[in-house]
Amino acid sequence: MKIAELISWFEAWANPAWCESWDNCGWQIEPGVLEAQARVLVCLTPTLAVMEEAIAKSANLIFAHHPLIFNPPKSLCSGDPLAEMARLAFRHNIGIYSAHTNFDQVADGTADVLAQILNLQEVSPLIPTQGNLGYGRVGTLAPSVTLKELLTKIHTRLNPPKLLFSPTADLQQIISKVAVLGGSGASFISAVAKTGAQAYLTSDCKFHQFQESRDKGVILIDAGHYGTERPACDRLVEKFQSLHLDWVELSQKDEDFRQFCP
Structure with missing residues (x-):
C-alpha cells in the first residue's frame, strides 16, 4: 500500500x-x-x-x-x-x-482503548462531539470492584512509573462506574461528576484538580500522559498490520519524559 x-x-x-x-x-x-x-x-x-x-x-x-x-x-x-x-x-x-x-474521538482511538483495557461496559462518550463519538468514555464495571482492585488493574495494565489518586479513607469502596480520558483530561472533572462515575482515569492533574475532584465526589486517578495514550499507538499498529503494509512497527524510542526517584 x-x-x-x-x-x-x-x-x-x-x-x-x-x-x-x-x-x-x-x-x-x-x-x-x-x-x-x-x-x-x-x-x-x-x-x-x-x-x-x-x-x-x-x-x-x-x-x-x-x-x-x-x-x-x-x-x-x-x-x-x-x-x-x-x-x-x-x-x-x-x-x-x-x-x-481526531484520533482521541474516534472509535478504537485513545479513549476507546482505555475503556477496553479496563473492560468497561455500556460505554458512551464523556464529551460527545459528532455521532456516537467524542472525548473520553464512561462505562460500567461488571462485576463491580473495590477501589484497590481498580488501582491494581490500572497499574498492571498501563504500567505507569507512578500512580496518583485522590485521598480516600476507604480502598474497599465499591466502584461500578468509571470515566476515562487519555492524556490531559483534568479540565473535564465537572463533566465526569455529572455522569455519576465514581472514578476518573486520566493524566496531567494538578494539586487543586485533585481537591476539586474530591469535593465533587470523584476519585481522580492520574496514570501519566504516556501511560494513558501509548496503548492506543499499539492498537494503531494492529490496524495498520491488517492492511498488509510493507512494514509497520511500534517505536521503541518513545519517551515518557519523566523519571521518578526510587
Missing part, C-alpha cells in the same frame, strides 16, 4: 476535520513520499530519538499521535530540535504525520 493510500484510509476513519482549532492534525512534514510503499513507524511523540530509529529501520513515515508542530515556528536554525527533525526528514525522505484530537 502506498503512503497516500494509507493516509486516505486513515482519514476516512478519523477525519482530520475533527481537529480542534488549537491543534495541528495531519501532515507535519511531507518530503515527497506519497507514492512510496508505506514503511511506518508508529509513535506517541515525534522526537529526534524516534527519527533516528526511523532512519535505522528504513521507515519512510513516522505516524505520531502528538503533532511535531503546534505553533508556527518563526525560524528554523541549526541545532534546534524542530529544525533538525525537518532536516533529517527531507534528507532521508521520511514523512511525519499526526493524528491527535
Whole structure:
C-alpha cells in the first residue's frame, strides 16, 4: 500500500476535520513520499530519538499521535530540535504525520482503548462531539470492584512509573462506574461528576484538580500522559498490520519524559 493510500484510509476513519482549532492534525512534514510503499513507524511523540530509529529501520513515515508542530515556528536554525527533525526528514525522505484530537474521538482511538483495557461496559462518550463519538468514555464495571482492585488493574495494565489518586479513607469502596480520558483530561472533572462515575482515569492533574475532584465526589486517578495514550499507538499498529503494509512497527524510542526517584 502506498503512503497516500494509507493516509486516505486513515482519514476516512478519523477525519482530520475533527481537529480542534488549537491543534495541528495531519501532515507535519511531507518530503515527497506519497507514492512510496508505506514503511511506518508508529509513535506517541515525534522526537529526534524516534527519527533516528526511523532512519535505522528504513521507515519512510513516522505516524505520531502528538503533532511535531503546534505553533508556527518563526525560524528554523541549526541545532534546534524542530529544525533538525525537518532536516533529517527531507534528507532521508521520511514523512511525519499526526493524528491527535481526531484520533482521541474516534472509535478504537485513545479513549476507546482505555475503556477496553479496563473492560468497561455500556460505554458512551464523556464529551460527545459528532455521532456516537467524542472525548473520553464512561462505562460500567461488571462485576463491580473495590477501589484497590481498580488501582491494581490500572497499574498492571498501563504500567505507569507512578500512580496518583485522590485521598480516600476507604480502598474497599465499591466502584461500578468509571470515566476515562487519555492524556490531559483534568479540565473535564465537572463533566465526569455529572455522569455519576465514581472514578476518573486520566493524566496531567494538578494539586487543586485533585481537591476539586474530591469535593465533587470523584476519585481522580492520574496514570501519566504516556501511560494513558501509548496503548492506543499499539492498537494503531494492529490496524495498520491488517492492511498488509510493507512494514509497520511500534517505536521503541518513545519517551515518557519523566523519571521518578526510587
